[in-house]
Amino acid sequence: MRKPRTPGEGRSLPERRSDGEEEGSDETMGAVRWGILGTGKIAGAFAAALTELPGAEAVAVGSRRAVTAARFADRYRILRRHPSYGALAADPDVDVVYVATPHSLHRDNTLLCLEAGKAVLCEKPLAVNAHQAGEMISVARERGLFLMEAMWTRFLPAFARLRELLAAGELGEPRLVRADFCIRRPREPGSRLFEPELAGGALLDVGIYTVALAAAVFGTRPERVTGLAHLGPTGVDERSGAVLDYGDGRLAVLSSANRTVTPNDALVAGSRGWVRLHDPFWSPQKLTVAIGDQRHEEEHPFRGNGYGYEAAEVGRCLAAGAGESEVMPLDESLAVVETLDRIRQPWGLVYPGEPTSDPMRS
Ligand SMILES: NC(=O)c1ccc[n+]([C@@H]2O[C@H](COP(=O)([O-])OP(=O)(O)OC[C@H]3O[C@@H](n4cnc5c(N)ncnc54)[C@H](OP(=O)(O)O)[C@@H]3O)[C@@H](O)[C@H]2O)c1
Incomplete structure (x- = not known):
């Protein structure tokens, strides 16, 4: 396998600390040259x-x-503007494209x-489904090119803290994940959230995000998946609940919606304690940590709008010549998409272009 492309020469990028902060940025180093697609x-x-x-530039x-x-x-002061995605992909001055x-x-x-x-x-x-994800991962690996899913939550300081608590065994054996991501959006014609052609649905x-949280906590695929959904007039899911059984008594209870608002907390409970990721759990700045009969709150603010952390991770991986991120590995992204396939399969939700009712086999 060819070594993944490294942007620029002799560059060093900020190190990731356990709190998600960076250190060692150097104003003089060459920047990772980003292309933005869409x-x-x-x-x-x-x-x-x-x-x-620091160390990144949208070119x-x-x-x-x-x-x-x-x-x-013009809005983001980007020098090169391309009238097609193909022209962007062919731009020799771009190291990495954000899709x-x-x-x-x-x-x-x-x-x-x-x-x-x-x-x-x-x-x-x-x-959209595991078949497609597998194809993308194979091409990236065959070509020795970096690929990562933009699961930005993973790189935020509060999530780094959750990982730390789990790795140190502070919560004991993980047993239960509960998470809700329920929002209300207008059902406008053409909206990507409701159009089957754009793989809409909550x-x-x-x-x-709820499935990715469970995958991060249990570190494996669920053994059994069950749930129910309400499909709206465009044919995609507008509300659903799923229970994932990870074996050995480990469960995830998850809900999602795009026409109904709820508080959007998440809870990770183990044999010794639990952590509440406060609403919105996908970009939390506050945790409640309860171990035994001790309980406290922690603040974990993030810089800016929070999207810089995933970009910094890409920069670190490229500088290190890594084909993928250890924090958001490709096999885990694939496992998450597989789980999404398994959740929606009994709903009969098949997206255009998926030739069978089982998208995993398409
Ligand atoms: N990480 C997060 O917090 C977060 C938040 C929101 C969304 N997302 C993800 O980001 C992706 C885009 O979401 P978004 O909310 O940014 O969507 P959006 O506002 O609808 O933008 C999507 C862009 O894709 C391009 N596009 C190409 N073909 C299209 C088509 N047939 N219909 C509509 N747009 C098309 C368009 O750019 P051009 O016209 O320039 O080609 C469009 O502006 C989704 O995968 C979504 O899940 C992530």
Whole structure:
């Protein structure tokens, strides 16, 4: 296998500390040169985060239309603007592309960039189904190129603290994860949240955070998956509940919605104690930690809008010549997409282009 591309020469990037902070940034080092693919909401948040991240620079943007590329480039002071995704992928001055398009395009957009020799940070979920995700991972590994799912939550200080508590055995054996990601969005025509063609639905858009949390805590695939969903008028899930059985009595109880608001806390409980990740649990700044009969609250603020942490991780991996991140490994992203497939399979939710009712076999 070819060694993954390393951006620039002789560059060192900030080290990651256990609190998610960085140290050792050097104003003089060469920056990782980012290309941004797509100019929607999250692309803007990510571009804004890059402007505040040492050792990173957004150098190019690609859009389906020249006018939107130019508007985005002007707003975030990006020099190179491309009127197609292909032109961005071919830009020799780009080290890594951030794919920020709707779910149904993640596979094709990522493959376009990998085939042009670019490293890729792809928005969540890595793909619509496990078959697609497996294809992307195979191409990245065959070509020796870096690929990571943009599960930004993983890199925030509160999550680093949760990992620390679990690794140190402070909570005992993990037994139960409870998490809700329920929001209300308007059911507008063409919205990626509700369009089957764009792989809409609450599970793939927000429920994935609950499944990714359970995957991080239990570190394995569920043995059994059960649940129910309400499918809305466009045919995608608008509310659902799932119970995942990880064996040995380990359970995850998860809900997601895109037409109903709830408090969005998460709880990780072990044999000795528990941690509450306060609403919104996917970007928490506060934890309650209870061990035995002792309970305290912890503040874990993050810098800026929080998206700089995942970009910093990509920078570290590229500088180290790593093909993937240890914090968000590709096999875990694949396991999460497989679990999403298993959750929605009994609902009969099949996205356009999935040839059978079992997307894992498509
Ligand atoms: N990490 C997070 O916190 C977070 C938050 C929100 C969303 N996301 C993820 O980010 C991705 C994009 O979400 P978003 O909310 O940014 O979406 P969005 O605002 O709808 O933007 C998506 C962009 O994709 C491009 N695109 C290409 N083909 C498209 C099509 N057929 N329909 C619509 N857009 C198309 C468009 O850019 P051009 O017109 O420039 O080509 C569009 O601006 C999703 O995978 C989502 O799950 C992550």
